[in-house]
Amino acid sequence: MSLAFDILLAFGVVFTAAAALGTHDRVASIAGFVVTGLLVALSLVRLGAPDVALAEAAIGAGLTGALLLRSAWRLKPAESRVSPAIDRIIVALIAVCLSGALAWAVYTAPGAALYPALVSERLAESGVTNPVTAVLLNFRAWDTLLEIAVLFVALILVRIVAPAHPQPVVLGELMLPFARIVVPMCAFLAGHLLWQGASVPGGAFQAGAILAGGLLVLMLGGFAVLTPRLLSWGMMVALLGLAVFAVAALSTEALTGTLLLYPDGAAKIWILMIEAVLTLSIAAMLCLLFCGMPRRPLNDV
Amino acid sequence: MTTVLQVVGLTLTTFGVSFLLIAALGVWRLPDVLSRLHALTKADSAGLALIALGAACLKGRPDSLLVLGLCVVLVALSGVTIGHLIARAHLSEGDLE
Amino acid sequence: MILNFLAFCTLVATLAALPRLIIGPTAADRIIAAQLAGTGTVATLIVLGTADKTPALFDAALVFATLAAVSGLAFVALQRTRL
Numbered sequence: 205m206s207l208a209f210d211i212l213l214a215f216g217v218v219f220t221a222a223a224a225l226g227t228h229d230r231v232a233s234i235a236g237f238v239v240t241g242l243l244v245a246l247s248l249v250r251l252g253a254p255d256v257a258l259a260e261a262a263i264g265a266g267l268t269g270a271l272l273l274r275s276a277w278r279l280k281p282a283e284s285r286v287s288p289a290i291d292r293i294i295v296a297l298i299a300v301c302l303s304g305a306l307a308w309a310v311y312t313a314p315g316a317a318l319y320p321a322l323v324s325e326r327l328a329e330s331g332v333t334n335p336v337t338a339v340l341l342n343f344r345a346w347d348t349l350l351e352i353a354v355l356f357v358a359l360i361l362v363r364i365v366a367p368a369h370p371q372p373v374v375l376g377e378l379m380l381p382f383a384r385i386v387v388p389m390c391a392f393l394a395g396h397l398l399w400q401g402a403s404v405p406g407g408a409f410q411a412g413a414i415l416a417g418g419l420l421v422l423m424l425g426g427f428a429v430l431t432p433r434l435l436s437w438g439m440m441v442a443l444l445g446l447a448v449f450a451v452a453a454l455s456t457e458a459l460t461g462t463l464l465l466y467p468d469g470a471a472k473i474w475i476l477m478i479e480a481v482l483t484l485s486i487a488a489m490l491c492l493l494f495c496g497m498p499r500r501p502l503n504d505v
Numbered sequence: 506m507t508t509v510l511q512v513v514g515l516t517l518t519t520f521g522v523s524f525l526l527i528a529a530l531g532v533w534r535l536p537d538v539l540s541r542l543h544a545l546t547k548a549d550s551a552g553l554a555l556i557a558l559g560a561a562c563l564k565g566r567p568d569s570l571l572v573l574g575l576c577v578v579l580v581a582l583s584g585v586t587i588g589h590l591i592a593r594a595h596l597s598e599g600d601l602e
Numbered sequence: 603m604i605l606n607f608l609a610f611c612t613l614v615a616t617l618a619a620l621p622r623l624i625i626g627p628t629a630a631d632r633i634i635a636a637q638l639a640g641t642g643t644v645a646t647l648i649v650l651g652t653a654d655k656t657p658a659l660f661d662a663a664l665v666f667a668t669l670a671a672v673s674g675l676a677f678v679a680l681q682r683t684r685l
Contacts, residue, residue, distance in 0.1 A: 209610045216617045223624050231629040231677070235636040238673055239623065242616070242643040245662065249650060254658035261665040265640065269673030277680040372679035375590060382586040382671070389579065389668055397661070405658040410665070417669045424672075424679045515604055518649065522611045525645055529618030532638050538630050541622070545634050548615075549641050556612075556645050560652045563605075572660040573648065576667040580644055583671035587637055590678040591630050 210250055217243045230276045238269040254405040255336040258397070262413035267490055270420055274370055274494055331471025332402040340407065341475045345464040349449050352482065356446050359489050363497040370495065372424050379425040390418025398483050402472060408479040412486025419491045430495055438488045439497065445485020452478055507565075514562030521555030524548060538595050542588050549584030553577055609649040616642030633677045640670045 220243060224236025241264025248257035287295075323335045323343070330338035340348050394411040401407035422428045452474065457463045466474045524547065531544025557573040616639050623635035644663045651659030 206606050206609075209606065209613060212610065212613055212617070216613070220620065223620065227624065229626065229629075229632070232623060232626065232632050235623050235632040238636050239620070239639045242639055242666070245666075246613075246643060246646060246650075249647065249659060249662065254662065258658065258662050258665060261662045262669065265666050266669030266672030269636070270676035273673065273676045273680055370680055373681070375675070375679055376593065378586055378589050382582060385582055386579065386668065386671070389575070393664065393668055397665075405661070414665060414668065417672050420672055421675065424675045515608075518605075518608055518652075521645070522608050522615070522649075525612060525615040525642060526618070529615045529638060529642070532619055532622050532634060538628060538634070541631060541634050545638050545641075548638060553641055553645055553648075556648055560648045563652045569660055572664055576644060576648065576660075576663050579664075579667040580641055580670055583667070583674070584637070584641070587633075587671050587674040587678075590675070591633065594678050594681060595628075595630055 213243060213247055213250065217247060230279075231273075234269060234272045234276060237272065238264065241265065241268060255334075255407070258405050258410045259413070262410045262417070266417040266420065267413060267494075271494055277370060278368065329471070331466065331469075331473075331475055334401060334403050334405065334407075336405065337401050337407055337475070341478060342464075342466065342471060345453075349453060349464070352446050352449055352485070355486070355489055356442065359442060359492060359497075362493055368496065369430065372426065375425055379427075383421055383425045383427060386421055387418045390414050390421070394418075394483060394487075398479055399476075401479065402476065408482040409486060411479075411483040413490060415483060415487035416490035416494075419487060420494060423491070423495055435492070435495070435497060438492050441488040442485055442492060445482045445489075448481040448485075449478055510562045510565060514559045516559070517555050517562065518559030521552045521557075521559060524552030524555060528552060539592060542592055546584045546588045550581040553580050605649060605653045609646060609653075612642055612646040612649055616646060629677070629681070633674055637670070637674055640666060644670070 217240060220236055220240040224233050224240055227233055227236065241260060245257045245260040245264060248254075248260060320335070323339060326343070327333065327335060327338055330342040332338050332342070394415040397406035397414065398408065398411040399406075401411070419428070423430070428434070453464050456465055456467070456474075459467050528544045528548030531547075532541050535541045535544055554577045557577045561570045561573050619635040619638040619642065623632050623639075626632055644666045647659050647663035647666065651663065
């Protein structure tokens with residue numbers, strides 16, 4: 205029976221993705237994409253990757269849909285047009301080549317089964333007991349530092365493009381009881397995931413995405429007025445993650461002689477401190493992506 | 506005792522799942538936005554509550570009860586709020602398209 | 603075994619929202635379908651988590667449940683201000 209479940213799930217993912225791409229209606233595409241994300245999270249659970257499933261749940265369930273709808277809101281209504289046959293053939297060829305290359309890479313990868321043994325051998329030194337957190341924040345913390353830098357670069361690019369701030373309509377009095385329960389719940393859940401990331405699935409990305417979801421509810425409900433000052437503070441918090449992570453990397457270099465090698469016995473506290481700041485910073489970045497950056501008046505430049 | 510809990514849990518879960526299936530059928534077949542909203546909110550509150558109650562009986566551990574209870578409350582709350590907002594927007598605009 | 607069958611049924615209920623998502627006809631219909639799929643996913647995670655030993659599945663269900671409304675809220679809030 206679980207085989208039937210998996211087969212139905214696999215077909216569901218492909219079919220939903222095809223439906224999201226195939227339709228000419230923009231909201232249908234976005235809704236299809238969101239549902240694809242839900243099904244992908246379920247598949248990750250079935251594949252035994254609850255960490256990734258949690259991240260997909262946190263980002264795919266709330267934020268991607270909201271971000272895409274916000275982009276659609278800026279665009280004019282879609283014109284339905286049919287691409288020339290030659291274009292479609294070229295695109296199909298590229299897609300087939302890409303899928304082929306990916307399939308080849310997966311089937312010929314020699315080291316895929318190598319890592320669990322390597323990680324579990326050194327897990328005791330990492331300061332945490334969740335192997336995923338050990339890899340992300342200790343063994344390969346360097347990669348995570350660069351990922352945060354990439355996220356910040358994306359934010360800077362959005363700042364340069366300077367999209368219009370969305371003006372959400374007033375949603376009415378039912379938003380107040382809703383926000384009163386959901387927003388504290390988001391903060392609570394973010395803290396829970398951040399703390400338990402050391403031992404079981406969870407961590408800074410998931411916690412940050414959930415916190416951003418709570419902030420989005422505040423914003424859409426009209427409870428947070430987006431003054432330029434507030435947005436500037438948001439930028440500061442967004443930068444803080446990268447700054448603290450970089451300072452931590454340099455301090456470990458000074459303390460132990462190796463970049464991002466934490467001092468003996470203190471690894472857990474270092475990891476938790478970095479993750480806590482990253483959570484706030486990721487939440488601020490995701491929020492700013494939605495609501496837009498502070499803008500200077502033109503005559504000021 | 507365990508078997509009684511298991512039978513109760515499975516029965517509740519089965520009821521919840523049939524609620525969800527009927528709601529999906531309703532969203533698919535009912536004629537207009539407001540009736541489809543009606544089908545959706547039933548699934549959100551009743552179906553999921555029954556499934557969570559059944560799961561709590563099957564799991565038989567108090568700590569999972571908290572998580573399941575929060576799930577039910579949050580999904581029901583989301584369903585109510587979204588249902589209200591979509592219906593209001595639908596009525597004030599005639600059509601959201 | 604029965605739980606596996608029930609998980610299969612919740613997945614069917616999740617996927618049963620798709621026809622409405624594709625045919626619409628209004629944007630609100632498609633958001634309703636996505637919302638139903640979200641509820642179905644939470645239900646599927648709960649049923650799967652009952653058979654499973656790790657608490658991560660219930661956590662994932664809770665994350666979905668908390669953020670279930672955000673896309674829908676964004677849809678309603680941005681709908682009437684569309685340029």
